[in-house]
Amino acid sequence: MYRISALAHKVGLSRSTILYYEKLGLISSKRQANGYRNYSEQDVQQLKLLQQLQAGGLTLKECRACLEARIDRERLLQRLKVLDEEIAQKQKSRDLLCSMLGMTSMREWHQSIDKQAPLAHLNWLMKQGFSEKQALRLKWLSKDMNEHEQYMADFELIFEGLERLGPGDEIDSLQAINTIPVKSGELLDIGCGKGVVTILLAEQTQFSVTALDNDEYSLACLRESLDRKSQLGKVTAVCASMTDMSFSEHQFDVIWSEGSAYIMGVPQALEDWKPFIKEEGFLVFSDLVWLTESPENEVLKFWQQNYPDMVTVASRYQLIENAGYKIIDSFELSKQAWGNYLNPLTTKVKQLPQRDFTSQALEDIQSELEIHQKYLGQYGYQMFVLKKENKIRDNFRS
Template sequence: MYRISELAQKVGLSRSTLLYYEKLKLISSERQSNGYRSYTEKDVQRVMLLQRLQAGGLTLKECLACLQAQIDRELLLHRLSVLDQEIAQKQKARELLSSMLGMNSMKEWHQSMENEAPLAHHDFLLKQGFSDKQAQRLKWLSKDMNEHEQYMTDFETIFQGLDRLGPGDEGDTLKALSFLPIRSGNVLEIGCGKGVTISLLAKHSTFNLTALDNDEYNLSCVQEVVEDQFAEHPVTTICASMEAMPFALEQFDVIWSEGSAYIMGVKQALKSWKSFIKNNGYLVMSDLVWLTNKRDVEPIEFWQENYPKMSTIEQRAKEMMKAGYEVVEHFTQSEQSWRNYLEPLKQRITQLTGEGLTSNSLNDLRKEVQIHEKYLGQYGYQVFVLKNIGTKHESKT
């Protein structure tokens, strides 16, 4: 016979737990003449059995059901399913923690957060010590904060000496310029890169030009080109994030952005940049869109991973009108714009053996080139010339 304190010590449970078990009729005691509860060896073993059943994920109520009748198979199958889900959740939690400690890739987590909560994701990256430039590049290029530094080192090695980081052509830029009914005023180019487009605007217009990028090296290239070729048409360069631009409201007659709005999200760019455009001013932007409803699985999967918010021409136009713009004109960038980007890149990739490039950047670019070679035409860049017809902007506080 065991007193309750002895039973508690033997089975490793508290006195209050055993009293609760007795209340549920999982065990039973006999009252001695002195009023103390006493338990038998059968109660000891019954508690041990309960502990084993609970270890399988059963609740006390479910344990009692098993003790009072035959095992309920459906009940156990349900508990097994619940347990499998809990294990999967715990495994995901473990993978995340190990990733945050740098033990494995965080790529899937970054992609998920960028899709579901892009603003919070960006803020998280800044809190981890990444600059705005690094955070943007991480979200769209390396996609893994544990591999980012090496990935970007390799990426810059691959693109060393190349003028373009994406498709573009002089003819397309001048075609967009021809749709603007104004030829003077203030123009801001967002994401100017090494200055290919801003140089064309300096050559073919009399606009007052400002070039914005978050890369100091790119801006030094802009200044070098402009000073060398267009000394009579100076360009103001600003190193800043496109998401936090240091300009006055309605400062520009035209904002120009070729292939960069996707970085902060086209819908967010339409909303955010609008405040810097004068009423009846213009926004010229390009975005990667689906050009046909007949799409192969491979490019769908590729762009779902690399640009999940990629849309159609029609959907983008609706978003633009909803944001307070009139679509003045739009057209698909030329095949030449893609050749200007892909041919130098392919030559550069061929020259590189991969020696010393330890990240996935070279393989990622090879994959991108293969997708373009097989499926261009199912998607492409669309240039939109938009007029700001919205209401006056309220002052920022």
């Protein structure tokens, strides 16, 4: 026989827990003449069996049912399902902690959170010590804080010596330029990169061009090109963020952005850049869009991971109208524009030994090239030439 303190010690439970179990009828004591409770070896074994059932994830009520009658198989199967779901959630939590400690990759987490809350994701990355430039590159390229530095070194090695980071062609840019009725004033080229389009704009128009990018190396390449072409007096290079520009309100007759509005999100770009455009000024941008309402599963999955905000041309038209712009022209970039990007990149990738890359950068580029080879045409780049609607009409529409 065991007194309650001895029983509690033997089974590793508190005195109050044993009294509660006795109140539920799971065990029973015998009262001595002096009022002390005594418990038998059967109570010890009953409690140990109860503990094993609880270790299986059963509630106390379910444990009692198992002790008092035959096992309810359906009840246990339901409990097993609940436990499997809890284990899966716990594993996700564990995986996240491991990745944040640098023990595993964070790519899936970054992709998921950027799809759900892109602005919060960007702000969080900057709080982790990344500059805005680094955070934006992490968000769109490496997608992994733990390998970002090596990934970007590999990425830059892949694109070293290449003129373009995305599709584009002079003929397409000139078509957009010729659509705009004004050819002089002030033009802002946002996300200019190494300045291929910047130089074209300076050569083909009378605009004073401000070239903005957050990569000082790219701007240095632009300045070298301008020196060779004697266009430096016409172009001003500014190293700054497209998300936080310090220009004057209504400063520019035209804002130009080929292939870079996606960085901050097209809806945000349309809203944030509008105050810098003169009344009835112009905005020209290109964006990756779906050219079909029913893309194949493989390509859909790829772009959902790499550009989840990609929509159809019709959806972009609706967004543009709602943002207070009038569409002057819109056209798909030419095959030559894609060739200017893909052909040099494909050649370069074939020359690079896989063993020289420790990050996933080369593998990601190879996957992108494979997608382009198989599915280009189900999506493409669309050029949009927009006119900012005046305030009177904006107020009337609202």
